[in-house]
Amino acid sequence: MKHLPLSSSASTTPISTNLSILSTSKTYNIHALIMDSFCSHALSIAVNLNIPGYYFYTSGAGILAYFLYLLTMHKTTTKSFKDLNTLLDIPGLPPISTSDTPKPLLNRNEKIYENILECSVSMVKSAGIIVNTFESLEPRVIKAISDGLCVLEGPTPPIYCLGPLIAPSSNERSGVEEAVPECLRWLDLQPSGSVVLLCFGSLGVFSMEQLKEIVIGLERSGLRFLWVVRNPPTQEHSLAVTAQPEPDLDLLLPSGFLDRTKERGLVVKSWAPQVAVLNHDSVGGFVTHLGWNSVMEAVCTGVPMVAWPLYAEQKLNRVILVEEIRIALPMNESENGFVSATEVEKQVRELMDSKEGNSIRARTTHVQNDAKATVREGGSSLVALAKLVESWKPC
Structure with a gap:
């Protein structure tokens, strides 16, 4: 299976063009498109080409739960987080103060808030979410997500906890001491x-x-x-x-x-x-x-x-x-x-x-x-990786 670098810029045109060409190629067989969690528009391209689209979420499962639950929180109030002084009850997490809200989400009237909300909605429609964590690190919130408690409108896509994912040092990559x-x-x-x-x-x-x-x-x-x-x-x-x-x-x-x-x-x-x-x-x-x-x-x-x-x-x-x-x-x-x-x-x-x-x-x-x-044989992350790869195989 070959992994192909595709553009992840704000414009989806390069991705669309490349995927369209590759999807009809006899050289490549595209099993899935994996995208960053903020490249939400790329999912529609994968869907149009009948390619399963997966999100790679680089934070932990706790932040993923917050992100998935954002639409529910958005619909429960007309106020911005910056104007609230309360604790948020998010499934699988301890109470979260609104003062701990990430800055881009403080004001619901700003464009960046709207964009992040759109990303959250799009992620739910994906074929799966890859997360840089492991089951025993965040068991309660992983169960809450998997049980569908963070997405109240429709099903929750499967999550694959493949962590810990850590990049090797430069000398490890190059082999030069x-x-x-x-x-x-x-x-x-x-x-x-x-x-x-x-x-x-x-x-x-x-x-x-x-x-x-x-x-x-x-x-x-x-x-x-x-x-x-x-x-x-x-x-x-x-x-x-x-x-x-x-x-x-x-x-x-x-x-x-x-x-x-x-x-x-x-x-x-x-x-x-x-x-x-x-x-x-x-x-x-x-x-x-x-x-x-x-x-x-x-x-x-x-x-x-x-x-x-x-x-x-x-x-x-x-x-x-x-x-x-x-x-x-x-x-x-x-x-x-x-x-x-x-x-x-x-x-x-x-x-x-x-x-x-x-x-x-x-x-x-x-x-x-x-x-x-x-990451040893039979470990939860290796098992999750095997399940992810298995999901790419045609039925």
């Missing part, structure tokens, strides 16, 4: 499980004021840390959506901080090999923005988290990971999203040295073992 980064050499010198990693994905950035609070909190904590720092956001972009110059740590961080913490801390400019760092024996905790790829990496390496959401669906992930899966502590922010130095200090200490932190650590190790089991 690369020089060991400084941060990994530094970790080699640290005691086992003693270091807190602070890393916030490819887009996460902080203001100068917030960076200073992190500095104070880390210094007061007395803990060992590895912190990836980027330049603050610009007036044009609140996230690191464009290439950035290398940060000047002497300008960004308070005077003397690097010298005072040089025996127990390392600040890395812009980027670190996150998977390799999380796999290192010295790392015992992870302060993260809760992007789902980072969550999966932490799960697979058995590293407990402090949940500091920044954008997209990450506030919802915090609720799920803290209250439902119980492998993270929450970083609590003010109404304007600011986190104090006291909160930074408190949560990293709690994670690394407290009864609750030890409980989360043990739970994370248990989940890590489950993750490994899912």
